[in-house]
Amino acid sequence: MARRKIIAGNWKMNMTPSQAVALVEELKPLVATEDADVVFCVPAIDIVPVVEACKGSNIEVGAENMYFEEKGAYTGEIAPDMLVDAGVKYVILGHSERREYFGETDKDINKKMHKAFEHGLTPIMCCGESLEQRELGVTMDFIRQQVKIGFSGITADQAKEAVIAYEPIWAIGTGKTATTEQAQEVCADIRACIAEIYDEATAAAIRIQYGGSVNPATAPDLFVQADIDGGLVGGASLKADFGKIVNWK
Ligand code: PGA
DSSP states (O other), X not given: OOOOEEEEEEOOSOOOHHHHHHHHHHHTTXXXXXXXXXXXXXXXXXXXXXXXXXXXXXXXXXXXXXXXXXXXXXXXXXXXXXXXXXXXXXXXXXXHXXXXXXXXXXXXXXXXXXXXXXXTOEEEEEEOOOHHHHHHTOHHHHHHHHHHHHTTTOOHHHHHHOEEEEOOGGGTTSSOOOOHHHHHHHHHHHHHHHHHHSOHHHHHHSEEEXXXXXXXXXXXXXXXXXXXXXXXXXXXXXXXXXXXXXXXX
C-alpha cells in the first residue's frame, strides 16, 4: 500500500494569535487537497485559535514541542493532555533547534515519544546531521543513534503510525536544500534502520519527511523519491508558497 504523503508547516516562533488566524484564513483555500495530510504546527499560544480557525477544513493542527510529564511543577511547560484537549493531533519532537538551544537529548525525546503515543498524539520526530558530521562521513552513524534512542521501547504498532522528519541542520533556514539524491539516500537509510529495529512491515508503513529549505521549486523532485513521504516546511509554510508545496503534483 502506498504511503499517504504528509506535508507539515513548522511555524517556529512566528505569528501572534491574531496573525495566526489571519494566516490560516489566507492559506486555507490554498492548501485544500485530498491527496495528502496537511498539518500546521504552531506556537503553543496559537493552538486554540488556530484549531478553531481550521474547523471544517482539511488542516490538522500540531504542536512544536511538549513536555514528558503529565502535570505539576514544571513552570512554562505544556503537558500532552493540554494539547489533546485543545484539539492537537501531531507534535514535533526533537527539532534540531530544541536540541541545540534548549539542550534536549535523545533520551528526553524518547520520553516525549512515549508520552505522545500514550495520549494518542502522532509524533513527528526530527533527526539530522550537522555540516561537520556530513563532512566527516558520520551522517548515518549519528542519525541511527537519534532514531534508535528516540524509538527505544516504542512498539512496532506505534512506530507504524509515527512520522520521522529528516532535517539536515545545514539545510534548515539556509536556503540550501539537500539534493534530492542526498535526501533520498538518508531517508532510505532511516527506513532501513526502522526495518532493523522492527521489521519490513513497520519500515514500509512509517512516514519519513524531508525538511530543510523546502520550497515550491524543490518540493516536486523531493516528494517523488521512493522514501520521501512529504516535507516539514519552515519558512515557506508562513506564506502562500505553502499552498504550492502542498499541491506539488
Ligand atoms: P526551513 O525549516 O524550511 O525554514 O529550512 C525547516 C524546519 O526547521 O523544520
